[in-house]
Amino acid sequence: MLALDRVGKTYPNGVEALARFSAEIRQGEIVAIIGGSGCGKSTLLRAIAGLDRASSGTVTLDDEAIASPHAKIGIIFQEPRLLPWLSVADNIGFGLADLPAAERRAKVARALARVGLADKAQAWPRELSGGQAQRVAIARALVPQPEVLLLDEPFSALDAFTRRDLQDHLLDLWADTRPTLILVTHDVDEAVVLADRVLVMRPRPGRLFDQIEINLGRPRDRNSPLFENFKRSVLTSLDRSLDRSVPDRDATLGPGQAMWW
Amino acid sequence: MISDAPALQRSSDTAESAAAPSRVARYARPVLGVLLPLALALGWELVVWSGWSNGRLVPPPSRVLVTIVDLARSGELVRHIAATLWRVGLGFAFGVVAGTLLGAISGYWSLARRLLDPTVQALRAIPSLAWVPLFILWLGIFETSKIALIAVGVFFPVYLGVMGAILSVDRKIVEVGRTFRLSGPAMIRRILLPAVLPAYVVSLRVGLGLGWMFVVAAELIGASEGLGYLLLDGQQLGKPAQILAAIVIFAMLGKLTDWLIEVGSAPFLRWQDAFGRAGGA
Numbered sequence: 001m002l003a004l005d006r007v008g009k010t011y012p013n014g015v016e017a018l019a020r021f022s023a024e025i026r027q028g029e030i031v032a033i034i035g036g037s038g039c040g041k042s043t044l045l046r047a048i049a050g051l052d053r054a055s056s057g058t059v060t061l062d063d064e065a066i067a068s069p070h071a072k073i074g075i076i077f078q079e080p081r082l083l084p085w086l087s088v089a090d091n092i093g094f095g096l097a098d099l100p101a102a103e104r105r106a107k108v109a110r111a112l113a114r115v116g117l118a119d120k121a122q123a124w125p126r127e128l129s130g131g132q133a134q135r136v137a138i139a140r141a142l143v144p145q146p147e148v149l150l151l152d153e154p155f156s157a158l159d160a161f162t163r164r165d166l167q168d169h170l171l172d173l174w175a176d177t178r179p180t181l182i183l184v185t186h187d188v189d190e191a192v193v194l195a196d197r198v199l200v201m202r203p204r205p206g207r208l209f210d211q212i213e214i215n216l217g218r219p220r221d222r223n224s225p226l227f228e229n230f231k232r233s234v235l236t237s238l239d240r241s242l243d244r245s246v247p248d249r250d251a252t253l254g255p256g257q258a259m260w261w
Numbered sequence: 262m263i264s265d266a267p268a269l270q271r272s273s274d275t276a277e278s279a280a281a282p283s284r285v286a287r288y289a290r291p292v293l294g295v296l297l298p299l300a301l302a303l304g305w306e307l308v309v310w311s312g313w314s315n316g317r318l319v320p321p322p323s324r325v326l327v328t329i330v331d332l333a334r335s336g337e338l339v340r341h342i343a344a345t346l347w348r349v350g351l352g353f354a355f356g357v358v359a360g361t362l363l364g365a366i367s368g369y370w371s372l373a374r375r376l377l378d379p380t381v382q383a384l385r386a387i388p389s390l391a392w393v394p395l396f397i398l399w400l401g402i403f404e405t406s407k408i409a410l411i412a413v414g415v416f417f418p419v420y421l422g423v424m425g426a427i428l429s430v431d432r433k434i435v436e437v438g439r440t441f442r443l444s445g446p447a448m449i450r451r452i453l454l455p456a457v458l459p460a461y462v463v464s465l466r467v468g469l470g471l472g473w474m475f476v477v478a479a480e481l482i483g484a485s486e487g488l489g490y491l492l493l494d495g496q497q498l499g500k501p502a503q504i505l506a507a508i509v510i511f512a513m514l515g516k517l518t519d520w521l522i523e524v525g526s527a528p529f530l531r532w533q534d535a536f537g538r539a540g541g542a
Contacts (some may be wrong), residue, residue: 051436069440081437085455085532095441097451124532 001026002048002148002180007057008205009043016205017043020057023199023208027147028178032185032195034234036242040206041184045150048182049075061148074146074179078153080133082125088112088136089121095144111139114173131162135169142173149174151183155190164222167193171218188238192230193220200234202241207248209241320502325509328502332491342510344487345476348404349518352411353472357465359412360419367420368427369453378424385417390478397482407479414475415468422464426457459533462526466519473515488514 002025009018018040025031033041046052048059050069059066061073074095082091093108112118115135125133134154141149154170155163167190174181185191191198195214202209214230221227240246302322309316316324332338363381367374392413393406400406430453438452480489488507495503 049440051439069442071442075440077433077436079433081433083434083437083452083455085458094437094451097447126532 001062002182003058003060004044004048005058005060007044007047007054007059009040009047009052010055018047018054019205019207021201021206021208022057023211025180025182027180030174030181030183030194030196032183032191032198033201034185034188034191034198034238035201035206035209036203036238037186038206039201039203039241041201042152043206044201045075045152045182045184048148049073049150051075071144072147073150074141074144074148075150075152076134076137076141076154078156080125080130080137082128082133082136082140084125086125087121088117088123088125088128091125091136092139092143094140107143111143114176115139115169130158131166134158134166138166138170138173142177142179145177146179148180148182151181153184153186156185156187163187163190168219170194188231188234189222192216192227192234193222198234200237200241202248209248210237212237318501320505324502325505328500328506329509332503332506338510341486341488341491341507342514344484345480345489346514348407348411348479348487349469349472349476352408352476353415353469355408355412356415356468356472357419360416360464360468361423361461364420364423365427368424374424381417381420385421389413389417389475393478393482402483407476407482407484410479411472411475414471418467418471419464422460422467423457426460426464427453429460430456455529458526459530462522462530465526466522469518469522470515473511473518477511 004021004023004025007018007021008016010016021040021044023031033044035041043052047054048066050059050066050073053067061070064070066073082088083094086094089108089112092111093104096104096107099107109118109121112121115138117132117135117139120128120132120136125136128136138154151170155166158166170181171194181194183191183194192214198212198214199208200210200212201207212230212234216226216230305316305319306321306323308314309321320328329338332341363377367377367381389410392410396406396409400409434456435448435452438448443451476487477489477492480487481493484490484493488511491507492504495501495507
């Protein structure tokens, strides 16, 4: 289980990007974090990844505090961030340097086939389309079999068709080992299609505003009325989160007291 | 309808003729570049041959060629080339080692950069030839001062190139290394070195070019052998053909050594965009 306990982040310039963010995320759960710009969702993700240290609060994975990048936590960024001097296969195997070569090759070959890029194994990253490159990035993050996979707006730079394709593909891959997925997005559709639970954040400072369980079976029909209903409730919550006249749910609680759930 | 037909025909014609020149252009382009110097050389050869000029101050290409052949026959040429190559090689080696080390330290470690870089930049502002009298006083008139001068010339572009390349390594790529928990040495080997390599090769080529520049300066100041000595000897004894011969050999050696770096680094830079390579060729 991934536990976030009153995580806060204040940058050296005094900007409070994140304040007292608490949540518990079960193993294998898919959580989408959504919110207006500047609500600290990327900051939160970087704190979970151990890339930036939180200035207050703790992130623990199975009772182990996370303060630096951890073997059980993988991350996929908005850009593929492939290493241009490595072939596609070597990019995917980048995190497997400790394994014997034969085992590494086998795992990479399996991952390549799994993301449908077996014929691109020896291609250079520059020869890939945006969607293919992001697939390689997903394979690279998944191949060491992390328990938690963090995704920072992973499909926002792709066209609508490729985005849908990759969303479905991600769910398909997720079903293999069922890691915990934490997905930062600003796309309501994406959040509802992927997540078991949507956390809505509100900005300045970034904090948790609301959470919505998406009780829908998979695969989800993007056109069903139920899907529309969930989309509407996320949108409503998102609107309210940006409305300054709506008070925080935990504003009535004193400091240090439990959150409302 | 009738008036449309010729227009259609014409458009298909131009499409064909556009394809044909592109095939020709592949061979024509390098040939075009050679055309002007070749025409000038042939023209001058003709002018001298027909007696319009005696070609004493500007010898025709054939006489330069004869000079080169004569020098080669007597074994002089090899001796001079060897001396010059030795100086450039040693100076380049020292310059590259120092430039790479200090550049890497300055690029990697910001405290060192703050300490070191202002001094290096100040020294860089000094025209390198200004060191010559001092080097001769300190290191004598023989090989050491020459090699030191060449090394100074090579040092600055390599230092700047390495430091700049390290500073401009994409933070996002470094972060990928961090998420895979690379240790310091692994980060350098697997992320920084490959990221820096293209800029490093460019700085080596610039450094080598300056090395060739400075070997001429060093050999003009005082040497008893070397291609620069051939230049000076040709001037003092009034042998322009020998000067031109030395210049031609300088050009060929400079191009050859530059090509060696390019070819030697090519296998490591295959991943770069074809666009860059097409532009460089």
